[in-house]
Amino acid sequence: MMDEIRYTAVQVSYYVICRRKLWLFSRGIAQEYESEDVAIGRLIDEVFYRRQRDREEDYTALMDRLKIDFLTVGDGVIVNEVKKSKALERAHIVQVKYYLLAFKRLGVKVKYGIIRYPKLRRTEKVYLSGEDEREIEEILKGIDSVLSLPVPPPPINASYCKRCAYYSFCYG
Ligand code: SF4
Numbered sequence: 001m002m003d004e005i006r007y008t009a010v011q012v013s014y015y016v017i018c019r020r021k022l023w024l025f026s027r028g029i030a031q032e033y034e035s036e037d038v039a040i041g042r043l044i045d046e047v048f049y050r051r052q053r054d055r056e057e058d059y060t061a062l063m064d065r066l067k068i069d070f071l072t073v074g075d076g077v078i079v080n081e082v083k084k085s086k087a088l089e090r091a092h093i094v095q096v097k098y099y100l101l102a103f104k105r106l107g108v109k110v111k112y113g114i115i116r117y118p119k120l121r122r123t124e125k126v127y128l129s130g131e132d133e134r135e136i137e138e139i140l141k142g143i144d145s146v147l148s149l150p151v152p153p154p155p156i157n158a159s160y161c162k163r164c165a166y167y168s169f170c171y172g
Contacts, residue, residue: 007143009102012136013095015143017088017160022143023152024166076111077103079126083117087160093126094139100128101136 014022079099083092096113103110113126146153155161155170164170 007140009095009098011143012098012139013088013091015139015146016091016094018156018158018164019142019146020153020155020170021164021166022146023149024169026147027152029166029169076109078111079103079113081113081115083115084119086117086120086122087163089115093124094136096126097128097132098136100126101133104128 011022011026014025079096081092081096081099086092092115096115100110100113110128112128115124115126117123161167161170
């Protein structure tokens with residue numbers, strides 16, 4: 001079980017998508033634009049880190065904002081993620097599982113996550129199992145290894161590279 005939420009959900013999804021992207025992003029090498037997904041991830045991450053950094057700090061306003069925009073609260077929290085396509089589905093699922101784990105570690109009761117693909121008119125429910133928690137721990141160790149590299153891993157020549165904000169940086 002992890003002791004802390006030491007990386008952002010965006011970093012976790014980048015680890016799954018491309019380790020080079022993770023390395024570049026984590027070293028602060030700017031992308032050409034910040035997608036809405038990344039902006040949402042940042043907001044959620046800000047809540048988690050604020051909570052971790054200073055437990056006395058009032059983070060209620062941010063939590064409220066998150067609930068209104070991304071979460072449904074009944075007898076537990078439902079994490080909603082909206083994605084454009086299923087091309088990076090595994091990364092989407094891992095990202096949502098990381099959110100679920102992060103909420104759990106904050107003591108928030110979570111039910112499940114829903115990934116919505118409006119263009120495809122599809123939704124997918126995501127649950128967090130003990131095995132998922134172990135997988136996330138392995139991912140976090142993998143991120144440690146990638147970020148300890150002195151230079152970025154090489155480009156991966158994936159089909160989705162053309163849609164990546166680092167495309168010109170990697171292949172320009
Ligand atoms: S363009 Fe491809 S190789 Fe470069 S960071 Fe993006 S996904 Fe990775």
